Amino acid sequence: MTSSTATVPLPAPRAREVGRRSPAFGLAAPATLFVLLALLGPLALMFRYSLNRFVPGQMMVEALTLANYQKFFADSFYQDVLFTTLWVSAVSTLLCLLAGFPVAYFLVRQASAKWKGRLLLLIILPLLMGNAVRTAAWMVILGDKGLFNAAIGTLGLASVKLMYTPLAVIIGLVSVMLPFMIVTLQSVLEGIDENLEAAAASLGAGHLTILKRVVLPLALPGLLAGTMLCFILSMNAYATPVLIGGPSFHMMAPTVYQQVAKAMNWPFGAALAFVLMAVTLVLTTIANVLVQRRYRRWSE
Amino acid sequence: MTKPFETLLGTPSRRAVLAGVGAGALALAAPRIARAVEGTLVVSNWGGDWNERTIKFVEAPLVESQGIKIVRDLGMEPERKAKLIAEKRLKRGSIDVIHINEGDSVELFGQEVISNIDFAKVPNYADVVPALKSKPFFVPWLYSGVSIIYNKDKVPNPPKSYEELWDKKWAGKLGLTNQLYFNYIMMAGLIKGGNVTNTEQGKERLIQLKELTQPRIYAAHQQLGAGLVNGEVDIAVNYKARGLQWANDGAPLAIQYPSEGAIAVMFGASLPTRAPSPDLSYIYFNAMLDRKAMAGLAGASFYAPANGKAELSPELKAKVDFTAAEAAALKFPDYQHVAKNTAEWLEWWNKNIAR
């Protein structure tokens, strides 16, 4: 059996079910109501807060102003924070894709069912450490006098500064997101008939050609789902940039936290949050539309 | 250990707590069951060692032993503070005692979420070092000073003052922590005969410090400690108590009290305005300041005890406490000034120092 963690396009229900809507509403209503009440309601409230005014020493003063958004667009510092968040997320996501694909392909095409299950568990298990502890591990590995530098030191190489650099953050983010990418990709590859590849190979196509012409086009929706998932996860990353990036490395989610909890500036924190969510939403939507269009062209 | 059933049901409702207090009052009134106080006290505190020490020296021997059940709300200070402020609009209060630092107590008092304390109900308060008794809404407990902590093997001639940090020879050797950003601004304002509110000049000088020494800025105190231990930095500006803790963990560290006078940092507790059972809070405050408890805490935490009569051994006193001259020179921040500016300072710090 194959299934996919990707948000697959929903199949059209069969004709006789169209119009049978009463059970559907009943089934979908609890979850829908729950998300409306527990997510959209609070977010609407947060949006309202983003229009309030901040007065030091008071949490916020009721107002109807765009000043907090203007502050973001007038201050290059916060735009830089957004820009850093974007490029770090893009690079991390790309690396996840590049590193995740071979593993997924290996699991689906080469590993036995038993080993596939075990390896998948092994991939998911490190997630359970939690971000705080994982960071402690990276500190020991990436520190100036850490495991990595000790290892390259025995090879006679000079030590490099890794901790508190963007590279360290990217390493940390990739290690958190790779499991999600691998799981998504392997479920998509699972759905591609191996015979197609064999057929292409029998026609003399090299492996890279098969990947490019057969596997990738078919896997595109899944690749997209995995990519978007990783991109969203890293746009929203909090613990990794704070603890591995250090105080001089600013990304959006930690900045939101700082404004809300440390500066007690809820209105500006809320505004930053909405800028972040809007950017993520717009980018993922564009990617979705572009890829879907491409996919349709390919599948025609 | 919390019983799962209670964990699922949440803390006892306010009514149950009140009933408990009522029962406690009755019990007090009944002469035969002397001293048995009942009820639940909700304590908001830091987690980790801070909480463990609080339990070991104060809560278990002096509060829970009286029959008071303590429920703990553990977390980092910013979110505990933010929660208390946000809950201001509720009719109920959920916290009876909040452990905070002095600076945050000023901010919380400004927001009217903590109240003045009737120190007549806290007998041990009489023994508190007079210089620390400056806030009617704050129980001083443990304090320290922002000092110069250095690796004595690598830095034979440490800076004797904050001012001497402004020197090219410390380039790449100095470590700071992000959490103390406003202490550093004050520190920079303090040098050359300045004072703790000389913060505008402090900011300019801090930029010079950054240019001169390119300090490494760590995300947390303990990361700075690790940096000192593994040799990433040789000098750190942090609380004396943290320096003593790291030295105790085996690092070759020594501590220099800055000649300008160290910026004081004080930890303690406050009484939330809507505390469900304030009577129990007072019992708790008094227990915090108990002489023996304070001595134990000083030994375990390396913070100086606020109770001047805490029974410290001479060696311990020499180690954790300040000499009379050092204590007199401590610089207490003007937290009104801090509360007014801290949001702006944080932004300034992010844009100019931590980047």
Next chain:
Amino acid sequence: MGQIAINRIYAALSALVLAFVVLPLVAIVWVSFFANKILSFPPSGYTLSWYARAWEQDAFRDGFITSVETALCAVVISLALGVPASLALVRYRFPGRDAIQTLLLAPMIVPGIVGGAALFMAFIELEVLFDVEIAGTMPGLLVAHGLIALPWTVRLVTASLAGTNRSFEEAAASLGAGPLTVFFRVTLPLIKPALVAAALFSFVISFIDLEKSIFLVGPGRTTLQIALVSYLEWNLDSTVAAVAAVQILIIGALLLISDRYARLARAF
């Protein structure tokens, strides 16, 4: 290039990537035996004392229990809400279907810290308006954890339902089985692996959550992640590594057991 060479390249690349994924885990288990008082490298010696110390910390035991309880409740909420909704999304066409699908996946897009803070403020507003206590209570925390778990269930179960063969359900229905019987006797067994995977992911997402919970935990209910972060504020030592090692051992064992029961690999 021959197929064998290609296979070897994939195997080698996979080994490399797997090593990278597992590296922090291996490192943390190793570090948990370091004798260093402050976390650093290289080890000055080896000791088991961090495990003893971790065991002594009530906050970790309480936190572990709280986190497991919360995560189990999150699993229940996310399955109870997510499975029927997935069924509706895949099996029926109705106005707003796409919108509802997007909505149910939306909790993923919202940064945890934002969602948590927003939920906390909403609880405060609700209590002001209706006098119901939610902020700082277990139900409040569960709402948050159910919310972050739900999209995973919807993702996995819609995908699985879309891939199942409808003819079994139709056959059962034509033999006179009612819709509930069809669901419990036919559909559920068909998507069992996806259900197990959804439960697993819901559990993991809830268990490791830090940001969403920061504002929502209340007195007596500190989650393990918050207890760990709080601990690190005062001591950066191997105690947290010991906690992580034990926790992974426990959960890893549970995973292996459930794998035997439900063949997790088929679910993803």
